[in-house]
Amino acid sequence: MAGGRRIRITLASRLAGVVVLLVAAAVALATFLLRWLPREPWLAAGIALAVMLPVAVIAVRAVLQPVLAMFRALGGTVISYRDGDFSFGLHWERDDEIGDLVASHNALGDVLREQRVQLVQRELLLDTMVQNTPVAMLLVQEGGPVVFANIAARQLLHRGRRIEGVDIAAVLQRAFPSLREAYARGGDGLFSVSRVAGDGEEGGAEDEIYHLARREFTLNGRKHELLLLRHLTAELRRQEVQTWKKVIRVISHELNNSLAPVASLASSSAQLLQRGQTERLPDILRTIEDRARHLERFIEGYAKFAKLPAPRMERVAWRNFIEALQSQVPFRVQGELPGEPGTFDAAQMEQALINLLKNAHESGSAPDEVCVCVRRAGDMTAIEVADRGSGMAAAVMEQALVPFYSTKRSGTGLGLALAREIAEAHHGRIGMHNRPGGGLAVTLVLPASPAHP
Incomplete structure (x- = not known):
């Protein structure tokens, strides 16, 4: 120690010192033997080499023994690290290259232990979140x-x-x-x-x-x-409540826009009658009729959804039903139609499928790619309307069944919602999925036999 600081002796210096001592001892021994064997120097050198070689091996092994033991310890801790056990640490008293290696190794173990603890904590947090998510x-x-x-x-x-x-x-x-x-x-x-x-x-x-x-x-x-x-049921219901509030505002706005000019035109007509100026009355009455018809059509669209009557169940031949549907909206039939008639309200089911077919044609699909497939699956009948349009994004699909939700500027958002209401009124269900290769498929699944309330 000098001035409170440890003197650093490197491993190379230690080995060099041992080699110097061994060489000096060998020279000294050879010199001593030459006094006894002055005429045989090679014999003296051989005897000195034979004596010093085992001594050199023992000395080198004595110097390297702690180093080799530390290497074995390092190998053992590396195996422990590989197995996920970071609790081991090493100690080396000498200030040399092995000490630097041990210090770096211990620092690595500290980092790995800290990362392991953080990883375990994150795994526990993630597992808690995953296990408790709805x-x-x-x-x-x-x-x-x-x-x-x-x-x-x-x-x-x-x-x-x-x-x-x-x-x-x-x-x-x-x-x-x-x-x-x-x-x-x-x-x-x-x-x-x-x-x-x-x-x-x-x-x-x-x-x-x-x-x-x-x-x-x-x-x-x-x-x-x-x-x-x-x-999605609870979320759909919350969205439906918000949508109904929006619909009420839209209806109020439309009523005000229609009734305000009607009231104004009626007041003007009364004044013209009092003055005897009846030549403008036909134009005013036609305007009032147009506004009234527009309001009637507007209210009728919402009334169809809000006042869906109970379905009138009857046996319907699939071929006749599909042909009647094709006369209104073009599509092709995929596969064979069931031979046994279906049991449903033909008018309501026709309205639901017309809405789905119109959506399919408006999806960007080629008209000849819009198809309807009717298949029997056990005690259920599936009616699938498929297209090759742009499909539906996941965010849109999650809200597609909410009444009045629409991505179209002029859309009412009633097509899929009305189809869902009709399917559920028949004790069935509706499903939809994006098709492999592009496009959307909407399926109405209905009981094959009459449903009893």
Whole structure:
């Protein structure tokens, strides 16, 4: 020590010192032997080398033994780091290159420990958020087994029990038929689930709307798929309330715009009659009639949605129904029509499909790509209207069934909402999804046999 500071002796200096001492000792021994063997210098040198070589090995090993032990310790801690154990630290008393290596190694261990703690804390936070989110989340490995499912997914699909390790096909087999259909279609989409109302609630059942989102990615070298099931019923109801408030404002504005000029024209007509100036009365009356007709058409569009009557169920031949529909809106029929008649209100179902077909033609799809497919699936009948337009963004799809929600400047936002109301009035449901290759498909699923209230 000098002035309170440790003298740094490097490993190279230590080895060099040992080598110098060994050489000096060998020279001294050879010189000593030459006194006894002055005429045989090679023999003296050989004896000195034979004596000093084991001594040199022992000396070098004595110098390198702590270094080799430290190297073994470093190798052991590296193996521990690889296994995720960062609790080990090393100590080296000498101030040399090995000391610098040990200090750097310990600093690395400190950083890894700190990062591990932060990672564990983030994982706990993320797991808490994922487990308590109302969105049902399923992580499925390629080949079928469920790798992860949060609380919402277990409650929705497995009665609160764990799903990890269960094949996704087995999980879906016990799930809602509409979810199986949405999963089999692939891609994102909406589907509805009919739940029996509780005691004291009005009505026998209520439909709940869900949005299915699917994302694929690679994890640990294997393909996985993340399924997100978002319950939209409560959100749709909140949006409907806000939309109804907006509709009331729109109706009030339209009534004021129509009734104010009508009242003004009626007052002018009365004044003209008092003056005996009747030549302008026909023009004024025609204007009043035009405003009244416009107001009538405006109110009628909203009344159709607000006052949907109960469906009059009857047996309808599919071929006759489809031909009547084609006479109003062009489309092509995909596949064979069911031979057995359907049971529904033909007028209401025609109105719902006309709205869907008009949306399909307005989507940018080629007219010959707009098609209707009717297929029987067990005790249900599915009517699908598909196009090859631009499809529907996820944000728009989540609100597409809200009454009066529209992305078109002149749209009323009643087409899909009215189709949903008609499907639910028939004890059915509506679903939609973007088609692979582009376009949108909207499906009305109806009971194949008459529905009893």
